[in-house]
Amino acid sequence: MDTDDLGLFGPGSVTWKVHDEPVLIVAGLRSLYLQALHPRAMAGVAQNSNYRADAWGRLVRTATYVGTVIYGTTAEAEAAGRRLRILHARMRATDPATGEEFRIDEPDLLRWVHVTEVESFVSTARRAGLSLTDAEVDGYYDEQRRAAALVGLDPADVPGSAAEVADYYRAVRPELRMTREAAETALFLTAPPIPWKLSLPARLGVSLGPPRWAYLGVAGTALGLLPPWALRLYGGLGLPTTALSADLSVRALRLVLAALPRNWREGPLQQAAKERAARFTATAG
Template sequence: MDDAHDLGLFGPRSVTWKLHQEPILGLAGLRSLYFQALHPRAVAGVAQNSVYKDDAWGRLMRTSMYVATTIYAPTAEAEAAGHRLRRLHARLSAVDPATGERFRIDEPDLLRWVHVTEVESFLTVARRAGLSLTDAEVDTYYAEQLRSAELVGLDPATVPSTAAEVAAYYEQVRPELRLTRDGAETMMFLTVPPVPDSWDLSLPARLGLTLGPTRWAYLGIASTALALLPPWARKLYGGLGWATTDLTADLSVKSIRLLLAALPRRLRVSPMRQAALERAAAAGHLVDA
């Protein structure tokens, strides 16, 4: 099939397309990063191999582009993106700060942790923001995302593929999780990242201060992402597992979703999704924009 008619790994009838049309998934991505930073080896691998502190927004854009490519691009393009990522990971290693052991970044346990926290975050945040998904659709999404797991080098048979399996996986991995120095530094960086000068006009850039509306708006988003973690994960960060925190987070994420829905379509629909919608329409599929 040529790219003009190739609907990619998932296609317009998938739960994946239904879920990923939601702009609120940007916040879900932030939640997943907070989650991932609680795994000592995973966060050590990032800290020792990534220049994210020097190019935070560039790294975020590259990650977002990778996810969009796997979801919306023609099959060959999605598979090529996965191949490039596997080659990159295969060259990287890190040292476990606790044991001094050197380990590979592409260890299945680490890849699985990143994959599960990412897809679970997408689902959890979208549903808590108000997207209507049945339990069957949730399990279908997890099953569909085995394709994404395979792209990064995981054996799909080893990856949780239902909500129940994800819950069991979290129970299994929880004893390994804790807040390390790398994790704490990552959490602080995610919460108070550098804001590009062009984003914040409240004070002269030469002062090095970014305390205007942009900073406060981002702090609200970051606080919501952190509050959307499971209570037990929040406790690892020194937070509280109160039910009131969950209620506040739900109200906040619902409000953010409503605000995003009011944005012009050109800001809500990524170029990658728009191209996929056009291919789907050409193939005779009716898809909500």
């Protein structure tokens, strides 16, 4: 491995600043609630994924992919993107409204998933209390075009600033709606099966063990962080107090996570990237 390779982004990037926040676990869930509102994208997931049977396994695989793109070497990130493109190229789904068969790797669908992910990451980090200037937010979106290229998108066709993301959402909103699949997915995201070791208290007769309550709090916060227009699609949940409650909750969660030991807050990929960066700095100095 090239110890001088700091990957697609590196320690001076806005991307590393944003993704250094362990509270982004909430952002990942927020992006899934958003993605479920796109009927065609939701059909692609429902018809090609066993997420209900392997929810936590899928979560781990997704987190590993994101971590590799953000913190892996250039070669590791490109290899991960190549594997994902090959996987997506084989997948097809049927549009629930028209009956038309479509490819999972259509640019419009890839763009929707990319934008909801990166917008969720940076907006959640900011609302949790991370200090980011407007220029840094734009810089994050611009940097994330490199990640978009890995899944097969043309970076020029991907929003690269906060204004462009807002324009994109305005343009795509007429396509979004609450479908049966979206409602079922949202319910599943809010109350997924808890791994048996964590759900042991419930198995012993204790209603809703601590892990379940903790997860419900995270899910409620993720929902509250959705844009008002998305909350309205989820049934008018956008009450005036919702955003404030979500902001307070995500800020409190950030403080709790920041107090954890470093090896709990940072995964192996992130730790390895920081070690490479430290060696590079020492060598350069």
